[in-house]
Structure formats: C-alpha cells, structure tokens
Amino acid sequence: MKKILVFCFLIFFIFTGIMVAVEVPEELYRKGNSSYENGDYEKAISFYEELLRMDEVSPEVFYNSGNSCFKLKKIGKAILNYEKALRMDPRDKDTQLNLKLTKEMTVDKINTFERGFVLNMSLFVYDRVNIDELSLICSFLYLAMILILIFSIFFIAKRRFMFYTAGVFGAVFFIFLIFLFTKIRNENFTKTGIIIDEKADARSGPKENYLLQFTLHEGTKISIVKEAQDWYEIELSKDLKGWIPKTSIDII
Amino acid sequence: MKKILFLILILTIANFSYAEDITISADTDKQEVTLDEQVTLTITVSGNVSNIPQPDIPDLKGFTAYSSGRSQNLSIINGQVSSSISFTYMLVPNNTGDYTLGPFSINYKGKAYSAGSINIKVLPRNSQPQAPSQSNAQPQHGKELFIEAYVDKLRAYVNEQITLTFAVYQAVNLFENPIYNPPSITGFWAEDMPPQKKYYKVIDGTKYLVTEIKTALFATGPGEFIIGSARLEAAVEDIDKFISKNPFDVFDQDPFSMFKRGKPIILATDPIKVEIAPLPEQNKPADFKGDVGGFDISLSVDKNTIEENQPLSLKIKIKGKGNIKTISSPSVPEIQDVKFYESGSSENISKDNYVVQGEKIFEKMIIPKKARNFTLGPIEYNYFDPVLRDYAQKKLDPVTIDVTKSIDAPAEKTMFMPAAAKEEIQLLKKDIGYIKIFPAQFKPKNTFLYKNKIFVLINIFPLFILIALYLYELYRSRLRTDAGYARSLRARNAASKRLKGARKTVNQFLWPKGQSLSEIDTERLYPTRTPKDADLLPRMYKNMVQEFYTEIYKAVIEYIADKLNIPHASITKDLLEEKLKKAGVSEDVIGKVKMMFDYCDMARFASAGFTKDDMDRTLREAEGIIMNLERYI
Numbered sequence: 001m002k003k004i005l006v007f008c009f010l011i012f013f014i015f016t017g018i019m020v021a022v023e024v025p026e027e028l029y030r031k032g033n034s035s036y037e038n039g040d041y042e043k044a045i046s047f048y049e050e051l052l053r054m055d056e057v058s059p060e061v062f063y064n065s066g067n068s069c070f071k072l073k074k075i076g077k078a079i080l081n082y083e084k085a086l087r088m089d090p091r092d093k094d095t096q097l098n099l100k101l102t103k104e105m106t107v108d109k110i111n112t113f114e115r116g117f118v119l120n121m122s123l124f125v126y127d128r129v130n131i132d133e134l135s136l137i138c139s140f141l142y143l144a145m146i147l148i149l150i151f152s153i154f155f156i157a158k159r160r161f162m163f164y165t166a167g168v169f170g171a172v173f174f175i176f177l178i179f180l181f182t183k184i185r186n187e188n189f190t191k192t193g194i195i196i197d198e199k200a201d202a203r204s205g206p207k208e209n210y211l212l213q214f215t216l217h218e219g220t221k222i223s224i225v226k227e228a229q230d231w232y233e234i235e236l237s238k239d240l241k242g243w244i245p246k247t248s249i250d251i252i
Numbered sequence: 253m254k255k256i257l258f259l260i261l262i263l264t265i266a267n268f269s270y271a272e273d274i275t276i277s278a279d280t281d282k283q284e285v286t287l288d289e290q291v292t293l294t295i296t297v298s299g300n301v302s303n304i305p306q307p308d309i310p311d312l313k314g315f316t317a318y319s320s321g322r323s324q325n326l327s328i329i330n331g332q333v334s335s336s337i338s339f340t341y342m343l344v345p346n347n348t349g350d351y352t353l354g355p356f357s358i359n360y361k362g363k364a365y366s367a368g369s370i371n372i373k374v375l376p377r378n379s380q381p382q383a384p385s386q387s388n389a390q391p392q393h394g395k396e397l398f399i400e401a402y403v404d405k406l407r408a409y410v411n412e413q414i415t416l417t418f419a420v421y422q423a424v425n426l427f428e429n430p431i432y433n434p435p436s437i438t439g440f441w442a443e444d445m446p447p448q449k450k451y452y453k454v455i456d457g458t459k460y461l462v463t464e465i466k467t468a469l470f471a472t473g474p475g476e477f478i479i480g481s482a483r484l485e486a487a488v489e490d491i492d493k494f495i496s497k498n499p500f501d502v503f504d505q506d507p508f509s510m511f512k513r514g515k516p517i518i519l520a521t522d523p524i525k526v527e528i529a530p531l532p533e534q535n536k537p538a539d540f541k542g543d544v545g546g547f548d549i550s551l552s553v554d555k556n557t558i559e560e561n562q563p564l565s566l567k568i569k570i571k572g573k574g575n576i577k578t579i580s581s582p583s584v585p586e587i588q589d590v591k592f593y594e595s596g597s598s599e600n601i602s603k604d605n606y607v608v609q610g611e612k613i614f615e616k617m618i619i620p621k622k623a624r625n626f627t628l629g630p631i632e633y634n635y636f637d638p639v640l641r642d643y644a645q646k647k648l649d650p651v652t653i654d655v656t657k658s659i660d661a662p663a664e665k666t667m668f669m670p671a672a673a674k675e676e677i678q679l680l681k682k683d684i685g686y687i688k689i690f691p692a693q694f695k696p697k698n699t700f701l702y703k704n705k706i707f708v709l710i711n712i713f714p715l716f717i718l719i720a721l722y723l724y725e726l727y728r729s730r731l732r733t734d735a736g737y738a739r740s741l742r743a744r745n746a747a748s749k750r751l752k753g754a755r756k757t758v759n760q761f762l763w764p765k766g767q768s769l770s771e772i773d774t775e776r777l778y779p780t781r782t783p784k785d786a787d788l789l790p791r792m793y794k795n796m797v798q799e800f801y802t803e804i805y806k807a808v809i810e811y812i813a814d815k816l817n818i819p820h821a822s823i824t825k826d827l828l829e830e831k832l833k834k835a836g837v838s839e840d841v842i843g844k845v846k847m848m849f850d851y852c853d854m855a856r857f858a859s860a861g862f863t864k865d866d867m868d869r870t871l872r873e874a875e876g877i878i879m880n881l882e883r884y885i
Binding site: 025026029033036051052055056057058059060061063064067068070094097098101102131132135136139142143146147149150153180184188 | 684685686687688689690691692693694695696697698700701702707710711714715717718721722725
C-alpha cells in the first residue's frame, strides 16, 4: 500500500513538472501576441526572443516575430524571421506573402538565378516540404522498398513483378534522398545570413581600414564563406565577395 | 512460273503499243508582226491518253504572254480514243527584232515530248501612230473596241494633283469582264477615284459605250516622269470571221466556236511623259511643310478656363483641296509650364468632281502645370497655291486660356495621364498579413527527425531483417537444389555422431586400465549369479569392440562419401583413394586414411589384443583424419 502511494506521488510530480514546462512557452507566446495587438512591438519581440532563448521554436513564433520587426521597420530582421519560419513550415501562405512583400522593400537588387519551368516543376516537392517531412517521405519509400523485397523472398511466383516495383520505389527513394541531403546541407551546414543594419560596407579584408568595395543594405540575403574574429566574409555571386562586421549580419 | 512471266511480257507489250502515243505541235497565226499587233500561239498536244498535262512554256523573250484558254477535242475511232488539247496564248511584242519561240516540251509519265521552235519577226509600228498621247484623243474609227489614257495636265508642281483618265470605248459586246492592268506610276502618290464613269458617245456614226477610270496622282519630287502604258485584256465577238475574204471559210470552221469563245484582244496605251516642276525657292516660308493646293485652317478648344494639371483638348482643322493624307501638323509655339501631348489625327477625304479634297484634324492634349494664364498661338499655316503659283499663309488668332488653382492639392492621382507618362504602381502602402494567434506547437531548436536515434534504428532494422532472410533463403535454395552440397554439409555432423556413438559404446562397460580384451576378468567386474550370464559377458565385450571399430570405419568412409557425393552403396577403398586424389587431398592424409581402414579391418577380426587405450587412440585419430579432410574437401 505504501509503495503504491509513493508511486502515485512520483507520477504526480513528473506530470506537474511537464505541465509547468509546457505552460511557460505557451504563456510567453500569448503575452507576445497581446503585446503585438496593443501595438507594443518591441515588447512582443522581447517575449518571442525569450522563447527562442528557452530553445522552444515554432514557425508561428518566427512569423509573429517577423511581423513585429516589420512594424518597427526592421526589414532585415523581418526577412530573417520569415526565412526561419519558412524553413519550418514551407507551405505557409501568410509567411510566403509577407516575405515577398518585405523583400520588395529592400534596397539592393540582387540578380538571383531564375529557375525555368522544368526545374521549377521538378523541385515542386522540394520547395514545399521541410526536413522532417522529407525524412518521413524518404523513410516511407525506403521501408516500402524493403518490405516489397522481403515479400519477394517468400512469393517466388511474383518475384519479378515485385523486383520492378521495389526498383521504382528505390529510384524515387534515391531522388528524395538526394533532396534530403541537399536540404540538410543548405539549411544546416551552409551559412546564410541577412544584413540587419541599414547599411553595411563590404571591405576587401577583415578590418576597417581595408578598401571599401561595395555597400549592402538591410534585408539583403548573403551567403557566408569564412569568418575571422568579428568579421564574416560574404559572397553575393561568384565574383562579388567582401568582409562585413558580424554585427551587421544575422545568420538564418 | 513460266506462265506468269509470259503474261507479264504480253501485258507490257500491250501497254507499250497502246499507251504513250503523244504528239506535240506549236503554231502561230503569223510570222511577222508589228509592235501594235499581237500573235496567237497555239500549242496542240494530241494522243490517246485521257489527261494531258499542261505543256511547259519557255521564257518567251521579247513578248509578254497571256494565256487565253484551252480547248479539248476527244474522238473515238474504232475503239481508239484520241484526244487533243490546244492551249492558246496571246503574245504581245515588246521590242522589234527577230525572236525564236520554243522549243516547247511536255512531260508525260517521265517522258519528254517536244515541238520545234518558231521564228517571228517583230517590225516597228505602222507609220500612223495608234494611241493618242494627250487629251486630244484620236479614236481609231472603224474599230469596235479601243482604249485611251490621258492626263489633265502635262506640267505640274510637286504634290499638285494630276488626274489620269483611262477610257475604254466599246461598240461590241465583251465576253467576260475585261481585265485592266493599271500603268506603272513610279514617283507618284496615287489615289484611286471611284466611281467609274459610264456614258455613251457617238464618234463618226458609231455609238460607243465609254468607261472612264480616274486616278489622282501627286508627284513626290521634281523632274520628268513617265506614266507607263495601261493594258486591257478583253474578248470580243469575232465578227471579222464572218466578213472575211472568203465567206465559205465559215463552213470550214466549227460554226459554234465563235459563240463559245470570243476573240482575245490585248490593248495597250502609250506611255505619257509628265514634267514636274519644283516648288519655287523664292518667298518660301521657313516652316513650309510641302502642302500644295488650297487650304483653310481653324482651331477649337473644348474650354477656355481650366484648373492646373487638368487636360485641355485642342483641335486644329485644315480643310481644302490637295493631298490631304500628307498634311502634317502645323507647329504650335511652345509655352513655359504647359505640356503638349499629341493625341492623334483624323482625316476625312472626299473625291467630289474627281478632285481630292477633305479635311484633316489634329488633336493635342494640353496640360498646364502651373496656375498661370497662357495664350495659344498665333498659329501659322503655310502652303503653296499652284493656281497663284505662290505661297499662301493662313493665320489663326491667338486664344487665351485661363488657368485656375487646383482645389485638390495632390492632383496627381485624379489626373489623366497619357500612357507614356504612367508609372509602375508602388506597393509601399500594402500591409503585411496579421500575426498568427492560434496555439503554436513548440519544439526544441535543431531537433530533426533524421537525428532521432529511434527513427534511424527503425529504418536500419528492416534492412538487417532483409539481409538475414535473403541469406537464409539462399542457403535453403542451395539445399533444395544441390543434393551434393546438402550431403557435404551433413557429412561432418553424421561423422561426429557416429564417433560419439562409438565412444558411448565403449564407455558402457567397465574396463580396467592396461588390460586387453582377452585379459579382462568379467566375473570380477560383474559378479553374476547364473553361469549363463557369466558365459554371456565375454561375448558382449567382444561384440562391443567389433562394433566400435565398425562405427569408426563407417564414420570415416561415409564422411568421405558424403563430402565427395558418392553413393554409400558403391564405396570401395580403391575408389575412395582415387577420388581423394582427384579432390586434391595430400598423399600424407590419404596414407593415414588407408592405414585407419586397415587398422579397423584388423581390429574387427582380431579384437582380442586391444585395450581401452588403443580404442581411445583410434577415436582421436579418426577425429584427426576428419579434421584434416575438412580442409581439403
């Protein structure tokens, strides 16, 4: 009897502990939203950032944070947050629209690589799923292939047909695996940043006294090649590189 | 086979004799022709084929050819079909000289047929010129059909109207509509002037129906120009044939032919030379734009008072006689802070009394940018009057426009803008979407499914299952299909089983150390009550030893047989030796095997001297042999 009582207490404590842990991010999120509604965007941002510090992320938080930044005319930060939200939820129409709108307000015109119709169609799925969904798709295709192969061992009469089916699954799986690796590499291993200062001077070396090559403006997306102390070496295109202070850039 | 060949032969011969009998001939009605006559060229193709192709007409040098139809003649005589087609061409000579027509050829079923060439001499015109070149036309009396072309003036200024009249006089009925080829008029701006004028005129007692086609011409530059000759192709009733020299000729002809088709005639007028004088340089106004004729100018605005930035429509109308289409907009003096936009022009042309006249209206959009009154004009318009042979000027009185201050401050939005001045819509005022307020799903940063160990295990585990199942299936299928393989797999087990059995057999009984079979005192080991048992025990010992060696022998020999896939029944020692050699077993091992067999044989028949240690040694040796063999086979 005593044992059972102790057990019950244990379970109760564990559950309440979890409940408290869940309660806090929800509370912060709600507070942030109500601050936004009252027009106190600075405060809203601080609540959302508190959530991020707690290692609790969700596309909604990034999206709302982006909106708050936009309202404060922090175009760079807004784009940064929308990009982060899109990585987690690539199919969200609101985020796509807001990002497009915000990008129109940036100063720099970067000639991005235009994808043709065929490429666009082939990457239709790639653009619309996040890493976890892509992992699930890969896993499903792979398990289906394995399962069919296992069946083919026992059903000798249908073995040929099953091999072909497994081959199709395998081919699609392979394509999606490439997608997955590309996405992981792009999002987790390639450093992409956004200029968050109104103006950022790109110099030829990691010091103020180096030659000023060009100036970038808030909201421009850049890829980071190297870093040295307080400077990032950024790349816009093959022949446009420069060093920008770390404070001017935020990593996606 | 022969029959078929024969048949084919006959058919080809028949085909040859029947088909491809085409003749072609060409003929002209005369050998000599003057420049104002024409030659009729008739090409006749005849043969016993039904569809005769059109002959190729070579480039007829020195002539202009007009096809004037074809006639077909089909006759069946004694079942032989023969047809002939005549193609008739009218040839009009272009120059004097000797010309050769032809040769003419026809292509039928890949074969070419040709007719010889014809020489024709073209003579200069008859002494009396045929066509009148001016308004004093001299119709050729006595002819039932003739044409003339004339202009109203032979001297004119640049851009002054010249009226070209083409008249057809006819006293006979025409077959079909005549075809009018207008003259070439390079260097002129032409304006057709419908409608055709038709009237009757009596010349020398013959009543002619006259059809006049008029064209207005405006010279584009000074100099001498030639209005080319106009042509008329027509077909007339051929009365000449009836009243020709020999009235009986008629009966030679097909009496219906004249009703079927008229006599084709091609008529041409002489070219007309026109002299175009340049406009005088004297008194030429600075902004003269080349308009010639008599014009009047007027101006209208839609309102006299407007707000700033509001559009005002200005219309300038030029009305008069002359080449309306080429009139360009009169220049309006520029005014500061007032923008002018051309918004198009419209023209209205009439050709009353065969004089090109009408009006052209230029529209301009005027937008005053500042609230300040301004005056339009005075606008001057200059043109050249060919009647007065001097330049004339029309002046418009200035118009004052009152501009008031606009009531709406940013008039930009409501302002009318011409297309060219429009700007791209700026999206600066569009707001972003609202924040998301529904509960969010939180997750720690940088947690991805592919990093989850359970997820990875779930994915890897089935692969191992698959590999395991596959290998097992591979093994099973080998066992199923390959009996030798199955035996060889089983051989080791079977052998060790036998050896184990042998050891068990020995260990069943007590056996004092160092004593041979004959030395064992069974009665001491197993005290018995009955003499029968005492008699039985030594025999049991003996059997046991024999059985042991038999088992050892079988274990080794069957092991080898299984491994080499030889039926147990057919094993002999010699065969084994041979097979082992073939399998690559070393001589040393083979020797040991042979010794083992001999030893077992001996033990079975003379078992009395064997001790327990002997048997244990043999067992170990057998095991050693099998281990050794395992390496080879």
